[in-house]
Amino acid sequence: MKISLVKTTDAKPKPDENNLGFGRFFTDHMFIMDYEVEKGWHDPRIVQYAPLKMDPSTAVFHYGQAVFEGMKAFKDKEGKIRLFRPEQNMARLNRSNERMCIPKIDENFALKAIKKLIEIESDWIPTAPGTSLYVRPFIIATDITLGVHPAHNYYFMVILSPVGAYYAEGINPVSIYVEPHYVRAVRGGTGHAKAAGNYAGSLIAQQKAAQKGYSQVLWLDGLERKYIEEVGAMNVFFNISGELITPDLGDSVLPGITRDSVITLLKSWGIPVVERRLSVEELFKAHAEGKLIEAFGCGTAAVISPIGKLEWQGQEIEVTGGKIGELTQRIYDTITGIQSGKIEDEFGWVQKF
Numbered sequence: 001m002k003i004s005l006v007k008t009t010d011a012k013p014k015p016d017e018n019n020l021g022f023g024r025f026f027t028d029h030m031f032i033m034d035y036e037v038e039k040g041w042h043d044p045r046i047v048q049y050a051p052l053k054m055d056p057s058t059a060v061f062h063y064g065q066a067v068f069e070g071m072k073a074f075k076d077k078e079g080k081i082r083l084f085r086p087e088q089n090m091a092r093l094n095r096s097n098e099r100m101c102i103p104k105i106d107e108n109f110a111l112k113a114i115k116k117l118i119e120i121e122s123d124w125i126p127t128a129p130g131t132s133l134y135v136r137p138f139i140i141a142t143d144i145t146l147g148v149h150p151a152h153n154y155y156f157m158v159i160l161s162p163v164g165a166y167y168a169e170g171i172n173p174v175s176i177y178v179e180p181h182y183v184r185a186v187r188g189g190t191g192h193a194k195a196a197g198n199y200a201g202s203l204i205a206q207q208k209a210a211q212k213g214y215s216q217v218l219w220l221d222g223l224e225r226k227y228i229e230e231v232g233a234m235n236v237f238f239n240i241s242g243e244l245i246t247p248d249l250g251d252s253v254l255p256g257i258t259r260d261s262v263i264t265l266l267k268s269w270g271i272p273v274v275e276r277r278l279s280v281e282e283l284f285k286a287h288a289e290g291k292l293i294e295a296f297g298c299g300t301a302a303v304i305s306p307i308g309k310l311e312w313q314g315q316e317i318e319v320t321g322g323k324i325g326e327l328t329q330r331i332y333d334t335i336t337g338i339q340s341g342k343i344e345d346e347f348g349w350v351q352k353f
């Protein structure tokens with residue numbers, strides 16, 4: 001399939017690299033292709049970034065049949081564009097598609113399209129420290145009907161947004177509220193898919209945590225509300241007595257690519273890392289015994305987000321004296337170093353073009 005290109009003649013001014021924020025600016029072009037049952041995925045094209053004209057009855061507005069991905073592109077000293085493990089995002093997109101009854105995309109083709117779009121927009125890749133071009137592929141159901149069923153028509157789209165460091169103040173430890181009531185995902189549900197509705201359902205807990213003065217939510221399992229699953233929209237790691245523990249993957253935990261990278265790094269450093277169930281009770285007990293050394297969330301947007309405080313059942317504990325842990329910092333420096341090209345990519349994670 002050939003990707004057609006219609007270049008816009010009215011390019012937008014570039015935003016100030018030092019004040020990008022997250023997801024506030026979008027580049028001049030976007031990628032879009034259609035799906036119809038008879039034709040499959042077809043008509044891939046790069047066109048001017050512009051609002052979509054859609055019928056009010058379009059399925060995605062009502063029943064949320066939608067999935068997305070998120071990754072970052074960087075430009076290195078030689079001017080090469082770098083993507084971090086993008087084939088993993090394409091594979092996960094198809095796993096999300098499967099769960100949400102969305103027809104699969106051709107992963108190689110989708111990645112080719114993403115690279116072509118980024119190349120066209122390469123002037124938009126910011127180079128100030130901590131900045132990158134955030135890539136947001138997504139698929140939405142476009143049937144014009146109120147019937148509840150897997151749609152017969154879809155858009156696969158990719159938009160690009162130059163972003164700053166996720167936390168404007170730099171990587172400072174965040175405070176976390178352990179959510180006792182609301183859950184993000186349940187066994188048999190959609191938690192392992194990057195499905196749009198997961199995020200809509202999580203907002204109320206985020207709002208509650210913010211009202212209580214905490215910046216993120218620690219999610220517990222949906223069945224017993226006992227075992228730790230994720231933090232905000234990130235995977236989570238705890239350093240207990242020098243062993244790194246992260247919740248094991250089931251269908252209620254999102255299999256993060258950053259999570260997988262952290263596990264790989266730790267193993268390569270000879271640091272013990274286990275994927276297992278960890279109850280919040282065990283965590284607080286470890287803290288009481290002085291064994292909880294570090295805690296951090298991880299995901300593409302923030303990369304690594306140290307946890308400085310945790311609140312559970314009226315008890316507030318401080319982790320690493322409210323500072324960033326030594327290992328946490330090392331992981332952050334290594335992943336961001338590999339992404340930007342400052343550190344050698346010994347795992348073959350970066351695709352350069």
Ligand SMILES: *Cc1c(COP(=O)(O)O)cnc(C)c1O
Binds near residue numbers: 232255300
């Ligand atoms: C995207 C996401 C993550 C992190 O995944 P990465 O591939 O590391 O970006 C973790 N949890 C949730 C709920 C997510 O949506």
